[in-house]
Amino acid sequence: xxxxxxxxxxxxxxxxxxxxxxxxxxxxxxxxxxxxxxxxxxxxxxxxxxxxxxxxxxxxxxxxxxxxxxxxxxxxxxxxxxxxxxxxxxxxxxxxxxxxxxxxxxxxxxxxxxxxxxxxxxxxxxxxxxxxxxxxxxxxxxxxxxxxxxxxxxxxxxxxxxxxxx
Amino acid sequence: xxxxxxxxxxxxxxxxxxxxxxxxxxxxxxxxxxxxxxxxxxxxxxxxxxxxxxxxxxxxxxxxxxxxxxxxxxxxxxxxxxxxxxxxxxxxxxxxxxxxxxxxxxxxxxxxxxxxxxxxxxxxxxxxxxxxxxxxxxxxxxxxxxxxxxxxxxxxxxxxxxxxxxxxxxxxxxxxxxxxxxxxxxxxxxxxxxxxxxxxxxxxxxxxxxxxxxxxxxxxxxxxxxxxxxxxxxxxxxxxxxxxxxxxxxxxxxxxxxxxxxxxxxxxxxxxxxxxxxxxxxxxxxxxxxxxxxxxxxxxxxxxxxxxxxxxxxxxxx
Numbered sequence: 065x066x067x068x069x070x071x072x073x074x075x076x077x078x079x080x081x082x083x084x085x086x087x088x089x090x091x092x093x094x095x096x097x098x099x100x101x102x103x104x105x106x107x108x109x110x111x112x113x114x115x116x117x118x119x120x121x122x123x124x125x126x127x128x129x130x131x132x133x134x135x136x137x138x139x140x141x142x143x144x145x146x147x148x149x150x151x152x153x154x155x156x157x158x159x160x161x162x163x164x165x166x167x168x169x170x171x172x173x174x175x176x177x178x179x180x181x182x183x184x185x186x187x188x189x190x191x192x193x194x195x196x197x198x199x200x201x202x203x204x205x206x207x208x209x210x211x212x213x214x215x216x217x218x219x220x221x222x223x224x225x226x227x228x229x230x
Numbered sequence: 231x232x233x234x235x236x237x238x239x240x241x242x243x244x245x246x247x248x249x250x251x252x253x254x255x256x257x258x259x260x261x262x263x264x265x266x267x268x269x270x271x272x273x274x275x276x277x278x279x280x281x282x283x284x285x286x287x288x289x290x291x292x293x294x295x296x297x298x299x300x301x302x303x304x305x306x307x308x309x310x311x312x313x314x315x316x317x318x319x320x321x322x323x324x325x326x327x328x329x330x331x332x333x334x335x336x337x338x339x340x341x342x343x344x345x346x347x348x349x350x351x352x353x354x355x356x357x358x359x360x361x362x363x364x365x366x367x368x369x370x371x372x373x374x375x376x377x378x379x380x381x382x383x384x385x386x387x388x389x390x391x392x393x394x395x396x397x398x399x400x401x402x403x404x405x406x407x408x409x410x411x412x413x414x415x416x417x418x419x420x421x422x423x424x425x426x427x428x429x430x431x432x433x434x435x436x437x438x439x440x441x442x443x444x445x446x447x448x449x450x451x452x453x454x455x456x457x458x459x460x461x462x463x464x465x466x467x468x469x470x471x472x473x474x475x476x477x478x479x480x481x482x483x484x485x486x487x488x489x490x491x492x493x494x495x496x497x498x499x500x501x502x503x504x505x506x507x508x509x510x511x512x513x514x515x516x517x518x519x520x521x522x523x524x525x526x527x528x529x530x531x532x533x534x535x536x537x538x539x540x541x542x543x544x545x546x547x548x
Contacts, residue, residue, distance in 0.1 A: 191510040195526070197471050199513060200328050202491035202528040204317060205465050205482040207344060211258075211384070212396055213265035214287050214298040214312060215409055218276050219513045220319070221300055221308040222283060 065095060069102055196220060254354040255345050257370070257386070264391030267291060271421040272363070272414035273303070278407035278511035290422045297425045311433065318433050321472075327435050330469040330480075348486030351375055351460035352382075360385055362394040363411040372487060377401045378458040378535045379488055380512060390416055398512040400532065407511030450479045451547020452494050456538050458531075460485045490529035490539055497524045507533055516540050 071077050072085050089099050191199065200220045203209070208216040271288035284303040289296065295314040302308035309320040317329040348354070352372040360367050367385040374381060381403070385395035397408035415421065424430065448466045461483040471478050481492040501524045504517045516536040517526045520543070527540040 189506065189508040191508040191513065191515050192504075195504070195508070195515055195517075197328070198491070198493055198515065198526050198528050199510070200317070200319065201330065201469065201471065201478075201480060201493070202482070202489065202513075204329055205480075205484075205491065206489040206530065207484050207487060208489070208530060210262045210265065210344075211382075211487065212393055214289060214300050214310075215274060215285075215393070215396070217300050217310050217312075218285060218409060219510055221285070221302050221310055222276065222281070222510065223302065223305045223308060 066098055066102075069095070069099055073102060193223075254356070254370070255349060257356075258345060258348065258354070260391045261384075261386055261393060264387075265289075265393065266296065268390055268392060268416060269418075269420040269422065270390070270392060270414060270416045272411050274409050274411045276407070276409040276511075284412075288421050288424065290420060290425050292425065297430070299424060311430065313430075313433075313436070315439060316433075316435065325429070325433055326472060327433075328472050330467060331439075332465075332467050332469065344484065344486045346486075347460065347462060347484065348372075351379065351485040352487060357383075359388075360395075362387075363414050365389065365394055365414065367394055375460070376458065377532070378538070379485060379531050380406060382487060385410075387414075392416070398530070448479075449547075450481070450494070451545055452479055452481060452492070453544050453546045454481070454483070454492060454539055454542055455544055456542035457483055457490070458485075458535060458538070461490060464489075488530040490527065490531060490536070492539065492543060493524075493526040493528070494543070495524050497522050507537065509533065 068077070068081075068085050069089075072082055077085065089095050203217055203220055206216065269290050271286070271290075273284060273286050276283055276285060283305070285300060286303055287298070287300050289298045291297075296312075298312040300310045307320055309325070311318045311325065315329065316327060318325040319328045320326075352374055354370060354372050356368060357371045358369050360369050362385045366388045368388055370384050370386060372382040372384075381399040381401075383397045383399065384393050386392070387394050392414070394414065395408070395410040398406040400406050430436070448468055450466060450468065462485075463481060464484045465480070465482040468477050468479050476495055476498075479494045483490045483492075497519050501519055504524070504526075505519060507514065507516045509515070512530045513528065514531060514533045514536045515526065515528050516533070516539075517524065518540055519525075525540050525543050527536040527543075529536055529539075
């Protein structure tokens with residue numbers, strides 16, 4: 065199962081396999097926990113500035129504390145600033161939590177969302193034969209002609225196995 | 231005969247640069263000279279990712295200039311012929327002219343400008359000797375000064391100065407693509423029969439090169455704000471493109487070794503399917519529709535570079 069989750073995260077599963085597995089993740093809290101841990105591991109390995117963690121309890125606790133500072137105070141400005149900062153921090157965490165919960169509810173939409181946001185197809189996509197004209201036009205003026213001679217035109221005559229005969 | 235004189239001249243230059251420890255720039259000139267003036271034919275293997283294919287190349291210089299043919303030996307028939315700046319490509323059962331008509335590629339090669347750009351943007355050094363296709367070679371490494379371009383490694387034939395092997399490496403030192411000759415014939419042994427063939431004689435538009443040198447430089451108004459340092463604009467033109475495209479504006483930038491082309495054209499229905507990043511060996515292509523125009527950025531540079539360039543295209547005209 066763990067191997068499957070890993071494969072899913074690497075995008076190595078076929079669509080039907082992925083859907084089956086995502087269904088299991090939704091239904092089984094144990095598998096779901098594995099899924100979450102794998103993402104946490106991935107996040108840590110990528111060394112981002114912040115890491116997703118389930119912080120529901122801590123945020124709730126902070127929010128409970130918030131309630132007590134609603135009454136006006138005659139303390140110094142410094143204190144107010146600190147309170148404001150604290151509530152801002154709590155709000156940020158709340159946003160983080162909402163985002164995390166959205167992921168919990170609908171894990172399979174996350175990759176699609178990420179793809180839409182970046183507006184890009186996966187990097188490993190091959191240049192389509194339809195774009196050959198641009199490669200040819202580029203090659204005409206590339207200095208690689210000087211260094212590699214005619215062999216530099218290889219990019220424009222190479223073919224992909226899935227390419228159909230024109 | 232003429233070609234042999236060329237080869238001898240080159241061998242002298244090449245050996246002089248080797249023996250005297252002259253600047254690597256002399257060596258680069260020798261490589262470019264060999265590529266353009268030597269008669270050779272051979273077979274090479276090209277590889278990127280898990281893709282491997284074999285191609286045959288032939289380059290012959292006669293009194294009419296250089297003739298060059300590149301043909302794929304695997305899969306569907308693919309072929310390119312070049313002659314004095316003209317380029318033909320095999321498409322739908324015939325040879326079709328595909329160059330811009332502006333004489334690209336026929337200019338003197340490795341101009342001083344280009345050489346100085348190259349040594350500014352890459353650290354060039356000799357890293358040893360090796361044998362390729364039975365020939366002794368010297369190995370040169372071109373290390374870029376930043377991560378916005380690839381590292382190159384080339385194996386240069388000690389005798390002729392021809393490149394017998396070439397590899398492109400990324401910043402993790404992984405091979406992005408490489409090609410290597412498996413068979414090479416030089417001088418009078420090179421296959422030259424094809425330049426007198428009907429196929430060459432019947433090339434459409436053969437010899438009809440625009441002689442109009444007074445054509446004013448194009449100023450399309452399109453600019454790139456975030457071109458990586460060291461890339462200079464070498465060409466700007468409005469060109470026809472094969473197929474149903476409207477004339478396309480093309481800007482070419484070069485750092486002496488690699489080039490980035492920026493194409494701008496009016497968007498038409500269905501163009502959104504072309505959007506995105508794709509690659510073929512060391513060549514990356516990034517396409518995007520912005521305000522009714524399609525931008526295509528192509529270059530022998532890493533994906534991050536074509537993306538950076540495309541995202542900084544701007545119209546600065548009237």
